[in-house]
Amino acid sequence: MKRRSNQRSVGVSIACICSALIMIVYGNGCAGAKAYRQGKEAEKRGEAHIAYAYYAQAAQSNPDDRDYTRSLKRLGPTAANFWINSARLAEAEGRVIDAWKSCMRCLMIQPDHPEGLAYINELDAKHGTKLSAVKRDWQTKGSAILAIKVPPKPPTQTTAQPPVPQISNSGPTAERNIAQANQPASIRQNSSKQAKRPKRKWPTRSASPPQAPDQQIATNREQPTKPKTARPNSYVLSRDNDRYRDRVKAIDDLIIELQDTSDELEADIDLYDGKRRIQKIRGLKVGRSKLLLTPQNRWFRLSIERVDHESETVALRLDPA
């Protein structure tokens, strides 16, 4: 009798250990898979730097997974370039410590990044005293100080631009937009494509391209606005309207290409220096803007003035930063 109870307790112990092991293995796998999935979503949104961090998190516990490795290899150069651009942007805005951290992130991804290595020395030479505390932190805490904050909603790193008018967010359309905004990005993308409405055309006018979107987008508003006169550094890009091209050569040989729009009045834009893509801008909303560095190293602020999702047309403006 006693022997049987001992056997039973041994059996129970083995079962417990096995199930604990399974839970640990499964838990690790789940964590890795979840991070990988989050990386995929970030990559779809065009946020290579966040996607890279998630892929790295997934691979940290499971380095043998070839998908993780492939993803890291694919996104490494883009993510490193993103961080070096962020570093320059941060320095231009006077955020020296952020600039240093961004530069370190670039080097974490690509330790021999020539621009990263040169730039961090430059930062050291220019702002050595301001950086001493963060460098001490790096020595004691290591890469923990370089962790990226991921906001609940995908970040666009935009800054408010008061003079640009906002599209009205009232009525059923706005409610639908809010409901969709609360959905995951992947679902939002699908639903925005499924919910295609009949096409409207931009008014055919003989005026210069920047004037055109005003009248058309006015149909989305409660109060139509008056047509404006053409301003320098204003552009209209369209993917569906034949009057406009989806790619334009702007100042300093910077090429702006419209990639996509969404019914949340967001625009996806790529910036090129010749054939080389230098920056991806994703989900930039009407009324928001983003700093950019032109091929001739001048800072400009790109602002979205109008978006018409039906004709996939965007009016934007470049102002010196």
Place this chain on the structure above:
Amino acid sequence: MFAGATLLALALGTGCAEQIAKPTVFYCEGAGWYSSAGQVESGLRQAGFKGRFVNYSWSSFLGPSTDHLITARSGIVASGLADRIEKTRRNGPDMPIYAMGLSAGTAVVLNALEKLPEGIRVDHVVLFSSSASSTRNLTPVMERVGGRLYATTSPHDGILRAIVTNADGGGGPPAGKSGFAMPASRDHRVALAYSRVVNLPWRASYLQFGWDGGHTAATRSDFVQHVIAPRIFSKTPHPLDRPMFRTVNSNSRPPRKTATAASAPPSTVGLH
């Protein structure tokens, strides 16, 4: 007659080549593993290295166990390497010399450096997946190193997890698994030495360069080119370097750890 003249010319040519001072890498393969030198050399060449790459053959060819347990800690083997380093240094006092090794080959490198005469130094040392003891006191070694010592470490190294005796006979886990640890005594000499010792723990971003945390994968040419070369071919320490002994909080150095997902707050994602 012709063949004799050719051989003589070849011999003289080789002799002359030895005399020309160039930057030199001395490399020691791992025990029973004879194919990593090509990868390391290729990585260094791709990073712009134009000097000599010397693969110092130390194997007994009696198998990995013999090499690991006996040959790697042989004084004769270490003296042989030390002699070659000394000759190269005397031949070109200003030319950089780098000493590198894989696994048990790192024990040969460390023993050889300890045997170098006073005044003879190498510039930098790189230990890939070292199977030397993590508790080994590197102070005598670092007195023969002008620059820095880098040691790759990985918790995913299956071979180092399995070995029971370190290649140099020392205690504790192998350095390639957990990194070198600082000795308890931290006088000026030790502090000076360990302020130039840098453990390079595996992180996921190294997957881009072919090192998956495995034992021999640390010698992949991409990893050497993108991660090791920028460190040893630069006069200043790499911005990412975190030496074991730091002037800040110098007396309470915690063991180096990489940030893990578990230690990061949920709203952040670490760069591994």
